[in-house]
Amino acid sequence: MTARAALADTGGVMEQVILAVVIAVIALAAVSGLVIGSRKKKRLPPAPPSSPSVTAPPAEPHVGEEAEPTLEEPRRTIEEVDLPVTEAPPAPTVPAQPEAPAIEVPEPTAGRLVRLRARLARSQTTLGKGLLTLLSREHLDEETWEEIEDTLLTADVGVAPTQELVERLRERVRVLGTRSPEELRGLLRAELLQLIGTEADRTVHTESGVGVNGEEKPGVVMVVGVNGTGKTTTTGKLARVLVADGKSVVLGAADTFRAAAADQLQTWGERVGARTVRGPEGGDPASVAFDAVKEGIAEGADVVLVDTAGRLHTKTGLMDELGKVKRVVEKHGAVDEVLLVLDATTGQNGLVQARVFAEVVDITGIVLTKLDGTAKGGIVVAVQRELGVPVKLVGLGEGADDLAPFEPEAFVDALIGD
Numbered sequence: 001m002t003a004r005a006a007l008a009d010t011g012g013v014m015e016q017v018i019l020a021v022v023i024a025v026i027a028l029a030a031v032s033g034l035v036i037g038s039r040k041k042k043r044l045p046p047a048p049p050s051s052p053s054v055t056a057p058p059a060e061p062h063v064g065e066e067a068e069p070t071l072e073e074p075r076r077t078i079e080e081v082d083l084p085v086t087e088a089p090p091a092p093t094v095p096a097q098p099e100a101p102a103i104e105v106p107e108p109t110a111g112r113l114v115r116l117r118a119r120l121a122r123s124q125t126t127l128g129k130g131l132l133t134l135l136s137r138e139h140l141d142e143e144t145w146e147e148i149e150d151t152l153l154t155a156d157v158g159v160a161p162t163q164e165l166v167e168r169l170r171e172r173v174r175v176l177g178t179r180s181p182e183e184l185r186g187l188l189r190a191e192l193l194q195l196i197g198t199e200a201d202r203t204v205h206t207e208s209g210v211g212v213n214g215e216e217k218p219g220v221v222m223v224v225g226v227n228g229t230g231k232t233t234t235t236g237k238l239a240r241v242l243v244a245d246g247k248s249v250v251l252g253a254a255d256t257f258r259a260a261a262a263d264q265l266q267t268w269g270e271r272v273g274a275r276t277v278r279g280p281e282g283g284d285p286a287s288v289a290f291d292a293v294k295e296g297i298a299e300g301a302d303v304v305l306v307d308t309a310g311r312l313h314t315k316t317g318l319m320d321e322l323g324k325v326k327r328v329v330e331k332h333g334a335v336d337e338v339l340l341v342l343d344a345t346t347g348q349n350g351l352v353q354a355r356v357f358a359e360v361v362d363i364t365g366i367v368l369t370k371l372d373g374t375a376k377g378g379i380v381v382a383v384q385r386e387l388g389v390p391v392k393l394v395g396l397g398e399g400a401d402d403l404a405p406f407e408p409e410a411f412v413d414a415l416i417g418d
């Protein structure tokens with residue numbers, strides 16, 4: 001091969017090399033253009049308009065995207081950090097103060113028994129009207145007197161008072177000779193009144209006095225009795241009686257065995273604007289009672305009513321605890337009333353309860369509930385005899401103002417009718 005031929009050969013190879021390089025560059029450019037295009041396609045779509053009520057979670061960063069720059073904040077020492085407790089609470093935006101329940105105005109207490117006498121008359125006909133019918137018989141033979149006796153016993157008057165009454169009636173009827181219905185009514189009225197007693201002090205004592213430290217102390221009333229007799233209801237109704245008479249009342253929910261009892265009492269209190277002092281469920285009843293009187297003193301209240309647990313008289317420990325409640329309350333000063341609540345429908349069983357309660361605390365008054373639901377009104381006589389303590393209030397229904405001061409005359413009139 002000549003040198004010229006060799007050179008020409010070399011030039012051809014160079015041309016091929018240059019061509020190959022040009023093709024490679026073009027190919028590279030095309031490939032890189034495709035990559036850029038595909039990256040552009042991967043960009044996130046524009047964010048949807050944000051909704052005002054729903055807060056969207058932050059979008060997660062994708063691979064290849066740069067992280068958001070962090071805010072540059074100087075590092076603070078622990079002393080410089082404001083603790084949340086030191087911050088002023090944000091101004092409340094919702095004016096949602098629950099409205100205080102409307103305060104009720106209880107019915108006046110004077111003459112309540114007269115107003116409610118229809119409740120008594122309905123259920124007591126066996127006693128009053130039954131006696132009148134028997135006494136009106138033309139011949140008052142032994143059989144009739146026995147029927148009179150049975151009527152009194154059935155009405156729970158009790159054996160001894162029944163015998164006394166029958167004895168006196170026999171004597172007076174004999175002296176009277178002929179009997180007009182009016183005379184008989186007057187005679188029976190007088191004898192029943194004598195049996196019930198018109199002289200006893202039936203006032204519920206709630207006068208304020210002087211506490212152990214010489215401070216003014218509200219009148220303190222303890223309400224005791226077995227579960228279900230209507231004790232809590234009676235405490236609530238009594239609060240209304242007092243409020244109706246213009247007194248301010250604090251309630252003590254010392255029935256800590258049953259949380260619902262405290263709720264029940266509080267509801268009664270709220271209806272007449274009386275504060276209720278309560279403790280933890282199962283807590284010490286004596287301490288709740290103590291706190292209630294303390295609160296009453298602090299508030300300058302007129303009366304503190306303490307509702308106690310309806311302990312069963314068979315449980316000696318619980319009964320002892322009732323004595324403790326009274327002793328602890330007395331650290332503030334005297335307890336003015338201890339009212340025993342008895343369910344008139346339980347008859348003789350109520351007398352057993354009365355006896356046991358009287359052993360633990362000095363009962364000063366009796367509240368007979370549910371007299372509207374029984375013909376056994378004679379229990380008024382029996383229980384007074386048993387305890388030597390007067391009936392001071394009677395319950396004549398489930399209504400808020402169905403608790404009446406006990407008035408013997410109105411009671412007897414309701415029994416025998418006018």
Ligand SMILES: Nc1nc2c(ncn2[C@@H]2O[C@H](COP(=O)(O)OP(=O)(O)OP(=O)(O)O)[C@@H](O)[C@H]2O)c(=O)[nH]1
Nearest residue numbers: 227228229230231232233310369370395396397398
């Ligand atoms: N008919 C009638 N029902 C009454 C009277 N007094 C209370 N009651 C009802 O008797 C039931 C029991 O009353 P409460 O006050 O819960 O009885 P309690 O003795 O406190 O019982 P605990 O709270 O379980 O200790 C309730 O349904 C009252 O409405 C009343 O004079 N007449």
